[in-house]
Amino acid sequence: MTDHDKGFCIWFTGLSGAGKSTIAEVVVEELRRRGHRVELLDGDEVRQNLSKGLGFSKEDRDTNIRRIGWVAAVLARNGVVAVTAAISPYRDIRDEVRGQIDHFVEVFVDTPIDVCEERDVKGLYAKARSGEIPEFTGVSDPYEEPLAAEVRVVTDDREVTASAAQVLSYLEDAGLTHPGPAPRHD
């Protein structure tokens, strides 16, 4: 078994619009270039496939996160790098998932809410403020910051590539990847 066969989980957490998916995509691309098998479990895609019908109460959010965590654990124990990008606002459930995965790297994308709201890529904050979307994390629903995330990236004044580099640097220091040569493309 080579280094590239070791499965682990990179768990991005943060507000809507914080930049989780954008940073995750850069990390995923680089890990694939290094020869890892990588699966990006995006919050919206997982809701569609595993959690249709669930809402945004704490109970339903917890169920959704547990399901993402279970799939991530199955992937990681089979040598795949599972990268998740879901808000995952509750600390206890993130820690519960952490307990089920050998190598769990929590990445807190710590973008201030006013920056997320100014970006408002999907127009969700406007709808949350107007009351059209209830139970919106950071506006009308809690977000519990990680107390001891392996990586904390602050994105308000940094490039996406710098944030991704910070994550990769952590993974290298932890012995989970190394910046080897790109695999041959025949």
Add this chain to the structure above:
Amino acid sequence: MTDHDKGFCIWFTGLSGAGKSTIAEVVVEELRRRGHRVELLDGDEVRQNLSKGLGFSKEDRDTNIRRIGWVAAVLARNGVVAVTAAISPYRDIRDEVRGQIDHFVEVFVDTPIDVCEERDVKGLYAKARSGEIPEFTGVSDPYEEPLAAEVRVVTDDREVTASAAQVLSYLEDAGLTHPGPAPRHD
């Protein structure tokens, strides 16, 4: 990429008590011995982790099977052999899942219902006959046999190992595995 890095799906289908899990476990053990990464997605375990709250109406069964299929597809595209052992009684949903996975090997465990009922390992048929369990496949709910399964095993007069050998033989003919030497155990 070696042969052992190719992901695929072995989808067992058949009545409760037909022997799906038992045969699957033997196949899984042998594939692991050959160096494959293998994950067994057992029907009961998946219900617990991905489908809590779902019942046994056609709609709920379909949702459960779609979720198993989605996880199997994610595993297979990452080089893992996903082995599923769920009744999966409806043909249209099995075929829907088939359409989402490159190498899909459907194994019909064709055990007659009277044999399953005589075994009644979990005591479920007795409860189904007494009406204590409604919507029980083969008793009060339909089972739609595959029309063109890659493998059909008849277990009423055969050993489990013979059934498993039949599945492995198909996989070898299809170029998905080969009976190579066992990996070294250091």
